[in-house]
Amino acid sequence: xxxxxxxxxxETFPDGSLQxxxxxxxxxxxxxxxxxxxxxxxxxxxxxxxxxxxxxxSTIGYGSYNETVSQSTSVPTVTTGNAFPYSLKVQRPxxxxxxxxxxxxxxxxxxxxxxxxxxxxxxxxxxxxxTNYSSSGxxxxxxxxxxxxxxQGITSYVTWAGYASPIFNASTILTTSWQxxxxxxxxxxxxxxxxxxxxxxxxxxxxxxxxxxITGVQLEIGTSATPFERRLYDKELISCQRYYQTYTQPPLRxxxxxxxxxxxxxxxxxxxMRAAPTAVVGALPMYDGNATTTVSSVSATYLSAQTVEFxxxxxxxxxxxxxxxxxxxxxxSMTLSAEL
Amino acid sequence: xxxLTNLGFGQTEITSVIRLSDGACIPFDQANxxxxxxxxWLSLGNQPLPPDEPTLS
Numbered sequence: 001x002x003x004x005x006x007x008x009x010x011e012t013f014p015d016g017s018l019q020x021x022x023x024x025x026x027x028x029x030x031x032x033x034x035x036x037x038x039x040x041x042x043x044x045x046x047x048x049x050x051x052x053x054x055x056x057x058s059t060i061g062y063g064s065y066n067e068t069v070s071q072s073t074s075v076p077t078v079t080t081g082n083a084f085p086y087s088l089k090v091q092r093p094x095x096x097x098x099x100x101x102x103x104x105x106x107x108x109x110x111x112x113x114x115x116x117x118x119x120x121x122x123x124x125x126x127x128x129x130x131t132n133y134s135s136s137g138x139x140x141x142x143x144x145x146x147x148x149x150x151x152q153g154i155t156s157y158v159t160w161a162g163y164a165s166p167i168f169n170a171s172t173i174l175t176t177s178w179q180x181x182x183x184x185x186x187x188x189x190x191x192x193x194x195x196x197x198x199x200x201x202x203x204x205x206x207x208x209x210x211x212x213x214i215t216g217v218q219l220e221i222g223t224s225a226t227p228f229e230r231r232l233y234d235k236e237l238i239s240c241q242r243y244y245q246t247y248t249q250p251p252l253r254x255x256x257x258x259x260x261x262x263x264x265x266x267x268x269x270x271x272x273m274r275a276a277p278t279a280v281v282g283a284l285p286m287y288d289g290n291a292t293t294t295v296s297s298v299s300a301t302y303l304s305a306q307t308v309e310f311x312x313x314x315x316x317x318x319x320x321x322x323x324x325x326x327x328x329x330x331x332x333s334m335t336l337s338a339e340l
Numbered sequence: 341x342x343x344l345t346n347l348g349f350g351q352t353e354i355t356s357v358i359r360l361s362d363g364a365c366i367p368f369d370q371a372n373x374x375x376x377x378x379x380x381w382l383s384l385g386n387q388p389l390p391p392d393e394p395t396l397s
Contacts, residue, residue: 151371153373155373264348264349275369275372276367276369277372278364278365278367278372278374280362280364281363281365298345298358298363299345299346299391299392300345300347300354300355301355301367302348303355303356303369310365311346311348311349337374340373
């Protein structure tokens with residue numbers, strides 16, 4: 001069999017395989033992290049509040065919040081089977097009459113987007129509407145917003161230099177069936193931050209499924225959408241852990257201090273984070289080889305992108321000078337966030 | 341509302357503040373978004389609570 005070049009269908013190779021689009025010359029081409037909605041460190045269902053949901057994807061309110069976000073197993077069926085494990089379902093709650101935009105977005109860190117300056121890029125994604133999608137014309141607004149100041153954060157994207165004139169500001173028309181969409185545009189110079197934003201403005205009273213579903217989100221250099229870049233699960237998780245890490249009984253180790261502070265405990269992080277993280281510490285179980293107790297509060301911190309270290313106050317007494325560990329019992333946790 | 345942490349052993353200056361709404365320890369790192377929010381809060385004329393007295397072991 002010879003190589004068949006077909007302007008409509010692509011290239012058919014001697015083994016019968018079809019390549020519909022040009023291969024990207026770039027390694028690790030997709031600038032979106034968790035575009036296939038694989039990683040859910042924070043849980044799989046999120047109430048109507050601002051903040052991060054599935055890894056790297058954040059809701060953003062316009063003064064109020066009127067949306068829930070959840071993991072969905074509704075995914076597009078492609079010729080090679082189910083290409084994506086999950087989709088992200090972004091929903092106005094049933095019976096809600098709120099009309100603030102229902103929005104989800106991802107900010108791309110400066111170190112991962114500065115080279116997009118003056119480049120032509122293509123965003124591609126799969127999307128579908130819920131059965132009661134209330135957006136006028138069934139549109140899903142799709143934006144690529146940029147800025148020239150590094151890493152100001154997703155929640156402040158409306159203050160970025162490029163907010164008023166997005167690189168593209170497309171009205172994607174959804175149906176209740178999965179479709180793949182793509183948009184191509186050229187960025188300006190001096191780009192130091194970028195964000196992909198999806199939203200719709202609801203109307204009327206929400207039905208049972210006033211939502212949109214997205215997955216397979218990819219932003220790449222080039223004039224056309226190439227096949228979605230599948231990164232191995234562990235690589236995708238590491239990319240997410242640069243921004244957020246969660247532990248049940250983290251492997252904190254330390255010593256019971258003599259007088260002023262109860263216990264000093266530390267651990268090296270498995271993935272270096274984007275910045276020194278915000279730490280939320282639960283009532284961790286502690287053991288000094290003789291007695292057990294729990295963390296009651298944090299007295300002082302020594303947080304960096306590579307390590308976390310704490311002076312803990314404890315609910316009960318331990319013996320000064322003994323080593324201490326967080327031991328394995330219960331379900332108390334520690335989370336670390338260095339999100340944008 | 342926020343509360344400063346204590347000056348820990350080996351520290352010459354306080355390095356974090358606790359957000360009282362969820363107990364989050366926020367490091368004084370300009371790249372940390374929660375610290376950026378804390379600075380905005382300070383710029384409005386707010387002041388954090390002083391640190392607790394550390395408990396004895």
